[in-house]
Amino acid sequence: MLGLLVMTSDYDDTGDYESQNEAAQGGLTFYGKERGLVITQSGYDDQALKMQLHIRQDLGGHTYGDRGSFTLSALGRSFVRNPVGYVPQTKWSSTILVNGQGIETRGIYGKAPQPARIIYHQDNDLATFTGGDATYAYNTEWYWTARESLDDHPSVPSRLITVERPGTFSPVNLTWNDFRHPDNQLVEAYGNISFYDRAHWQFGGTWKEGVQTRQVNDLSQYYRQAGLVRGDHSYLLVVDDLHKITGGLETEYEWMAQIAQDLVEMDPADFHHPNLNAAMDFVLREQATAPAGAEGISLGTRRLLFRVLSAEGSQPDGLASIIQDSYGKVANRLVVKRKSERPRFRILMYPYIEGDDIPSLTSSGATHTLQWSSGQVDTIAFNLSTKSVANMNVEFTEILLKRDGEVLVETKVEDSDLVPFRW
Helix, strand or coil, X not given: CHHHHHHHHHCCCCCCHHHHHHHHHCCCEEEECCCCEEEEECCCCCCCXXXXXXXXXXXXXXXXXXXXXXXXXXXXXXXXXXXXXXCCCHHHCCCEEECCECCCCCCCCCCCCCCCEEEEEEECCCEEEEEEECHHHHXXXXXXXXXXXXXXXXXXCHHHCCCCCCCCCEECCCEHHHHCCCCCCCCCHHHHCECCCCECCCCCCCCECCEEEEECCCEEEEEEEEEEECCCCCEEEEEEEEEECCCCCCCEEEEXXXXXXXXXXXXXXXXXXXXXCCCCEEEEEECCCCCCCCCCCCCCCEEEEEEEEECCCECECECCEEEEEECCCEXXXXXXXXXXXXXXXXXXXXXXXXXXXXXXXXXXXXXEEEECCCCCXXXXXXXXXXXXECCEEEEEEEEEEEECCEEEEECCCCHHHCCCCCC
């Protein structure tokens, strides 16, 4: 009852939604550098573009295999969402599968606590970008073998050793701080205790977690960068650098966005706007019976443009497709599938209302210029840089984003920003 009284006393009915939202949030971006969570938006009104990005540096509880997953809402509705229910497997997140494999979980009710790392975070008035390294999480499986003491070394159940997963387990001698960025270290003592030896979450006393691991994949890298660009026309940009060591040209990569159930593909025959191009644009539309949005948004008129700036390799299912799946509930996902050694996904997402301005695109190599008739002109340049991680060269896509000659975002990393081990 006291909580209800406090909430009632805090209520203020003066001002509009936007001003109240701004006062309550205190900024356009929430950056949880400890857990690896970013929530950012283009404004404070109820039509603003919003992104949630979960790099995930913490263990969590029943943790999903969702490193680098994102959501997108705009125009008063959800476009890219999290499916409702307990669905820990990676295929239910908005990230990437490699040959059908994501982050390993222990069975349908399993979990995937393997940490990722935030490798950079940039936030200013016009753009918010964050990079994450999920290489280790994709390459390993973890299992808890609770230990009564430091001298107790239990085995992982033999049922987990199968033909498909033949590798043996060994103690995780890595610590929290091994996974964290050098500028984001834990000062508490537990930050330097291994996951094998750390105190048990439940039993207490001399009990230890006893986390053990085995290798289940061989990615040389998985780096995701995601950002929200603000302006008269706001949009998201997601850039992925992946490579499988034993892969080759037939490696299948599935870039996924879990989408709201009422969204369907717009037929390219209905691309009446001159700036839509079926060779690189995939548009989701509301069905005609969709509820009206707030303040002047008519029935079924909201759209989300996926502009594939890059997705290298052969296209087994065309530019992109919508896959319907089920986990007791029906769930749809948009998939950009490529067979390639390095797919180099660079995907832009732009929400709009039917009849709104859509940007033209002019490309020269890896430099892309977006121009709206209202006058906004953004230039995005991608530059492949080479880094050295664990005695192997890896690629990192540097992003340079300019507007009217002003640099909004420039992403660069050093070797030391990346996780220095793969498994």
